[in-house]
Amino acid sequence: MVEERKDADRDLIGAWTKRCYFAGRAVMDSVLRPYDLGSVQWYVLYQLTTVGPTMQRDLARLLTIERATMTGIVATLVRKGLVEQEPDRIDQRQKLLRITATGAKLWGELPDLSFIRSAAFDGIDDADIAAALRVLQTATERLEKLLQKGTAS
Amino acid sequence: MVEERKDADRDLIGAWTKRCYFAGRAVMDSVLRPYDLGSVQWYVLYQLTTVGPTMQRDLARLLTIERATMTGIVATLVRKGLVEQEPDRIDQRQKLLRITATGAKLWGELPDLSFIRSAAFDGIDDADIAAALRVLQTATERLEKLLQKGTAS
DNA sequence: CCAATCTTGCTAGCTACCTAGCAAATATGT
DNA sequence: ACATATTTGCTAGGTAGCTAGCAAGATTGG
Structure with missing residues (x-):
């Protein structure tokens, strides 16, 4: 019956991975809602503030999302006037993203979100976290490899 | 420096939770794409096939998604003719979902998806999984509690 | 030097998640 | 009995992800 529990764990883990991801995002979204920002929009502002101007394609790689997804997120931030998008002088295909004065001002008003990570993981055994x-x-590595094979065929 | 690694783990775990969730869904989606089905659509058919006709609101609870999200998924399946939606005789607010003949036929043609779970988790230490x-x-429990408090205010 | 091939970002169209607010049906309290 | 919840599913509108396919710019190989 211990064997059964081990199988059951493997069934459950996918469901809890999803639920945990959405719970975290929901908290983040609810904190950011008054500022009319989504969670990925927050991350873009974070990057542009703490690291500086960044190529759009590099940002997509950092967040491991598709170029097409990035296009939409950047478009939203540009529409809101928080981010500027400018073609690179050397390689005209690439767009350089830079935070605007409005964006910097908004960033200054945002609350610190690190309490979310603390709320989720503080006090949990280090070995369990590891x-x-x-x-x-x-699991991610294996699934991504599996996907590559499936797509290649 | 071991302490630093422990902090770093807590920073990383959120990102990997997301990435793992999306990798799993991507594999599932790529297998289902030839059948023109999404992952949640698959789960609805699974439920209606293996358990039988189910109330729409119960299904939303099972999948822990909002009623409004369920509305859209059911609408898609009804449009494709795979699922029937019928008001309950006793409580006219509730809708009973039932698989159609077309839906049952499609279900019979679908490949077994359990290889995804195997690919992801087989061979990993049981204690690590636990x-x-x-x-x-x-983490999920804490985050969901945190969200309730935040929303209540 | 130019043809073929990448790379980048875009559009179009899809899935799947959310909140807010509505209308209809049911349940509850006095 | 009837006013007041509550529950259920809907619409509208937004975020965040995806694929497929295009056009323009950059790179590479003969």
Whole structure:
């Protein structure tokens, strides 16, 4: 019956991975809602503030999202006047993203979000956290490899 | 420096949770694409096939998604002729969902998806899986509680 | 030097998640 | 009995992800 529990764990882990991801995003979204920002929009502002102007394609790679997804997020931020998008002088295909004065001002008003990570993980056993990370990384790596093979055919 | 790694783990785990969730869904989506089905549409058919006709609101609870999200998914399946939606005789607000003959036929043609779970988790240490599940459940529970408080205010 | 091939960002169209607010049906309290 | 919840599913509008296919710019190989 211990064997059964181990199988059950493997059934459950996918569902809890999803639920945990959405719970975290929901908290983040609810904090950002008064500022009319989504969670990925927040991350773009974070990058442009703390690291500086960044190529759009590099940002897509950092966030491991598709170029087409990035296009939409950048368009929203440009529409709101928080970010500027400018073709690179050398390579005209690439767009350089830069935070605007309005964007910098908004960033200054945003609350610190680190309490979310603390709320989720503080007090949990370090070894458990490390094990969870190993499981998630291994599973992700295998799934991404599987997807490549499937797409290549 | 071990302390630093422990902090770093807590920073990374959120990102990997997201990435793992999306990798799993991407594999599922790529297998279902030839059948013109999404992953949640698959789960609805699974439920209606293996358990039988189900109330729409119960299905939303099972999948822990909002009623409004369910509305859209059911509408898609009804449009494709795979699912029937019928008001309950006793409580006219509720809709009973039932698979159609077309839906049952399609279900019979679908490949078995259990290889995805195997690919992701087979061979990983049972204790690590159990630890990962503990971490995800604990974090989710805390985040959902945090959200309730935030929303209540 | 120019043809073929990448790379980048775009549009179009899809899935799947959310909140807010509505209308209809049911349940509850006095 | 009837006014007041509550529940259910809907619409409208927004975020965040995807694929497919295009056009323009950059790179590479003969």
